[in-house]
Amino acid sequence: METVEKAIIKTLSFFDLFSYPLTKEEIFSYLWQVKSEQDFVSKVLIELLDKKVVEEKNGYYFLLGREGNCEIRKNSLLESEAKLKIAHKAVKKINAVPFVKAIFVCNSVAFGLAKKDSDIDLLIVTTKKRLWLVRFFTNLILLLFGLRVGKNKAKSRICLSFYLNEDDLNLQNILVIPEDIYLVYWLVTLLPIFDNNKIKEKIIKSNSWINKFVPNFSNELSFYTKEIYNGWFKSLLKNILEKTWFGFYGDLMEKQAKEIQISKMKFALQNIENKAPGIVLNDSMLKFHENDKRKEYYEQWQATLKKFQFPIIG
Numbered sequence: 354m355e356t357v358e359k360a361i362i363k364t365l366s367f368f369d370l371f372s373y374p375l376t377k378e379e380i381f382s383y384l385w386q387v388k389s390e391q392d393f394v395s396k397v398l399i400e401l402l403d404k405k406v407v408e409e410k411n412g413y414y415f416l417l418g419r420e421g422n423c424e425i426r427k428n429s430l431l432e433s434e435a436k437l438k439i440a441h442k443a444v445k446k447i448n449a450v451p452f453v454k455a456i457f458v459c460n461s462v463a464f465g466l467a468k469k470d471s472d473i474d475l476l477i478v479t480t481k482k483r484l485w486l487v488r489f490f491t492n493l494i495l496l497l498f499g500l501r502v503g504k505n506k507a508k509s510r511i512c513l514s515f516y517l518n519e520d521d522l523n524l525q526n527i528l529v530i531p532e533d534i535y536l537v538y539w540l541v542t543l544l545p546i547f548d549n550n551k552i553k554e555k556i557i558k559s560n561s562w563i564n565k566f567v568p569n570f571s572n573e574l575s576f577y578t579k580e581i582y583n584g585w586f587k588s589l590l591k592n593i594l595e596k597t598w599f600g601f602y603g604d605l606m607e608k609q610a611k612e613i614q615i616s617k618m619k620f621a622l623q624n625i626e627n628k629a630p631g632i633v634l635n636d637s638m639l640k641f642h643e644n645d646k647r648k649e650y651y652e653q654w655q656a657t658l659k660k661f662q663f664p665i666i667g
Contacts, residue, residue: 357397358406359661360387365407365416366657367534370650371466372425374415381569383538388568406661426465433467436509440473440546441579443500443511447491448547449587451594452483454519455552458544472507476515476543478552480595482604484516484639485611514641519552521637522559534654535647537566547581 363385368375375383381394398414401407407414413423437458444456460474461467479487495501495511502510528536540560545553557563563570583591598606618634631645 357384357387357389357394358401360384360389361394361397361401362406362416362661363658365414366661367538367650367654369416369419369422369657370653371464372419372422373429373464373466374410374413374419374422374426376412377414378571380414382571383541383567384569385534386566386568391569429467430465432469432471433462433465436462436467436471436473437544437546439500439509440475440511441581443473443495443498444475444546444581446494446498446500448581449583449591450487450490450494451591451598452480452487453491453547454478454480454550455545456547457553458546459515459539459542463542463544464538470508472502472510472512474512474514476517477513478517478519478522478556481518481520482636483598483607484518484636485614486598486603486607488513488516488639489610489614516639518637519550519555522552522556523562524560525562527633527638527640529645529647530651532566533647533651534566535650537563541567541570545580549582 361380361384364380364383365375367385368383377395377398378391380398381389381391384394398407398409402409405417408417408420409415410420410423413426415422440458440462447453448456455478457463457476457478458473459476461471462473467473477487477491492501492513495513496503500511502512524536524540540556540563543553543556597603615634631640631642633640
C-alpha cells in the first residue's frame with residue numbers, strides 16, 4: 354500500500370504543476386512506475402483521503418489545499434476543446450498532402466491544459482525520406498489559410514513543430530533525463546486527428562520503454578475522439594501524387610525542400626550547435642521546440658515531492 358501511495362502522490366504532484374486534478378481512472382492509467390489493480394488504487398485513494406494528504410471534489414482528486422484546480426481544469430478543458438475545433442479545421446487542409454501518414458495534437462491542448470493564449474501544437478508523421486517535403490507543403494498551406502503561427506501571432510494558431518517518419522517512431526533518443534516524465538505523458542496523451550493507418554498504436558508500440566513508467570496505461574481516456582478520414586477524391590489525388598513523387602523525382606524535391614528550409618533556419622542551426630535538447634534536424638525527425646521545459650518541469654516536480662520526504666526514484 355505504501356508503494357501505491359507514493360505512486361499516487363508522484364502522479365498527482367506532476368499534474369499539480371499545471372493545476373490539473375485527475376479522475377480516479379486517470380490516476381490509475383497514469384500511475385507512475387507502479388503496476389497495480391484498479392480496485393486497489395481506489396482503496397489507497399480512500400486511505401490518502403482519510404490521512405488528509407489528498408482531497409476530492411466532483412470526482413477530481415488533488416493535493417491538499419488545491420481545490421481551486423478543479424475550476425482551472427474545467428476552464429482548461431473548455432479552452433482545449435475550442436482549440437481542437439481549430440485543429441480539426443487545419444488538419445482538413447493538410448491531411449491530403451502527399452506522404453502525410455498521421456497528424457496528432459500534442460502538448461498543452463492534448464493534455465487538456467490549454468489557456469486562451471495557447472497555440473496548437475501538431476505532430477505529423479510522414480513517409481520515410483519525405484519529412485522536408487511534407488513540412489514545406491503543410492507550412493505553406495496553413496500560411497495561405499492564415500492558420501499557422503507567425504510573428505507575434507500564436508494564440509489559437511497551429512504550430513508545426515514536430516515531424517517524424519513512420520519507420521523511426523521511438524523517441525527514447527530525445528530523453529533529456531532518464532526519468533523524463535513530461536515526454537512519457539506527452540506520448541500517452543497524443544490525440545489523433547488524422548490517423549487512417551493506426552500510427553498511434555505504432556508509436557506506443559515503438560516506445561515500449563514507457564511501460565516501466567506507466568504500466569497501467571490505457572488509451573481509452575481521450576476526451577476527444579473525432580478523427581478525419583480522406584474521401585475518395587482526396588485519397589485518389591494523394592495516391593497519384595505519392596506515386597509520382599516516390600522515386601528519383603521525389604528525392605530531388607525532398608532535397609530542394611530541405612535546402613530551401615535550412616537556409617531560413619539560422620535560429621535552429623545555432624541551437625543545434627549549442628546542443629539545445631528542443632531542436633532536432635535529421636532524416637528521421639524535425640523538432641522545433643526552442644523553449645523545451647522538460648528538465649525544468651522535472652526539477653519543479655522533484656521540489657514538490659521533497660515536501661513528502663521521499664525521493665522520486667525509490
